[in-house]
Amino acid sequence: MKVLSLAAAGTLLAACGGGTNAGSTGGGGDMTLTLASVDQGSVEDVVKAFEAANPGVKVNFTTSGADQYQQQIRTQLASGTAPDVMSVWPGNGNPGATYVLAKPGYLLDLSDQPWAAKLPESVKTVAQYEGKTYNGLFGLNAIGAVYNQQAMDKARLTPPSTWTELLAFCRAAAAKGTPAFALGIQDKWVTQLVPYAFVATAVYGDDKDFDKKMQAGQVTFARSAWTTAVAKYQEMANTGCFQQSPLSTSYEASQELAATGKTLGLVQGNWVVALLKKQNPSGTFTLKPLPATDDVAKTLMPAAAGAGYGVNAKAKNKDLALKFVNFVMSPEGMNLFVGKQGGLPSLPDTGFAADPALAEVGKFIKDNRTVPFMDQLWPNAKVQQTMLSGLQEIFSGQSTPDKMLAAMDADYKAGA
Structure with a gap:
């Protein structure tokens, strides 16, 4: 990625x-x-x-x-x-x-x-x-939730550290008229960031050798906690964690929403911090892990x-x-x-x-609580492309997580 x-x-x-x-x-x-x-x-x-x-x-x-x-x-x-x-x-x-x-x-x-x-x-x-x-x-x-501190202060909210807190955070933000996260999935590559943040904990938290098992044919996307990660992505959308019409929002537009406090932040890589500061030089932005479970000690970050x-x-x-x-x-x-x-x-x-x-992020790296970006060791580029298109289709109601993960498995098995 x-x-x-x-x-x-x-x-x-x-x-x-x-x-x-x-x-x-x-x-x-x-x-x-x-x-x-x-x-x-x-x-x-x-x-x-x-x-x-x-x-x-x-x-x-x-x-x-x-x-x-x-x-x-x-x-x-x-x-x-x-x-x-x-x-x-x-x-x-x-x-x-x-x-x-x-x-x-x-x-x-x-x-x-x-x-x-x-x-x-x-x-x-x-x-x-x-x-x-x-x-x-x-x-x-690293990939995680990037928060606009001034917008958070205005909303009187703090970054969630558990999955339950994350959903409550989204509801509270929506009630105040400011969506929690900007999501610009008009650009395909952005679709992967939320699931990657969840997969780090949901998949690798219990199985650090998941990639090796994938390569050996012992596990699959469709029969693993990848299903949990994608389901949580959908639950975030259904809970109102994102602004209206993510599919018609570009990466650049999502930056503007987060930088100016129209949302409380966005789920992105740390590279977006410079772009947010460019739009809002006086803003303060912090990157935190996106929690996938209610066990804070098990939270991992993609880095x-x-x-x-x-x-x-x-x-x-x-x-x-x-x-x-x-x-x-x-x-x-x-x-x-x-x-x-x-x-x-x-x-x-x-x-x-x-x-x-x-x-x-530095603390997570130092404590060895990070995992690689998921696609870096996949056998070909088609797996990721299938995932990106599939996630857009899930958001538009044209596909389902089961279909997408099965298609990813087929591309993975095709090898290099």
Whole structure:
């Protein structure tokens, strides 16, 4: 995913095609780099810092949402119109993920870059394909409930820590005329965030080896607590936890609702914090786990490497592309990126001071109470796409959880 992220974000580019065509055509002396990114609200400052550190260099970049980007990037790579550097997700969960793009040879091997050997093992495994590193994964992200503190104060409500409290919170918020959470599932990728937050506890809380059992064919989506997670998603909707018409609300519109206090928050990845602050610079936002049970001690959070950057194997300016990815993976670039996103750096000893919004996430990571984003180790990108479409169809009444989970099982069994 950015989660998504996946995600997430996920996170997660209408101008993407135009940006890649605006790039350079020269050789080694060319000072123009083309870049396509899903890191809206954070890559802009990284680009400025890179240009400032490299006088004469110009970065022509575009940003857009994850859905559009994932649809475009594979086509661009196949047709030779892709940018020099591009957002690439960890693992294997979507059309823009490391395994998916490295397998056909679209990405440059980055194994000999100075940061590659320093990646933590959990990050390295999803940055590599067949033992070679293809992705500069700069940040660790988490999925949870992001609250607008000023809106919460106005409503005189506090973040719920149990499932029962969550439903009561939603009812209380609705009674005050302010929905608890903005939900922008007009953008498909957003549909996964609430179930991912629930699956962390509902599935992995009782079975840390669930992924291994899936790979061995011992368990399935349809016959597991995935059914519980999706049912809780539906119960949230039926309880009035979201604003009206989530299917006609975009990711961008959901940000506006949460940032301005029209809702008390939204369920998203930490990357949304920078975007909320951009719309409401005086606002205070905090990320908390979304509770799936009434046992606080069992609550887990999805937390894993978010989207990073890969180099086009046919980049027109390969040297400058490598220079940019190495800047992103340097302490300066990494700290700037995760600082803007409200994330955490993937490498230790960068001197990073975490955003107070992430205080609880840092504690969960330290206490080993996190699980990877669910899609990162799925055998193909189709599983996630089936889930995203299925969740939209559930919300529109065109499908059911049983049908969606059965279809996900079929795609999973199809393998790579």
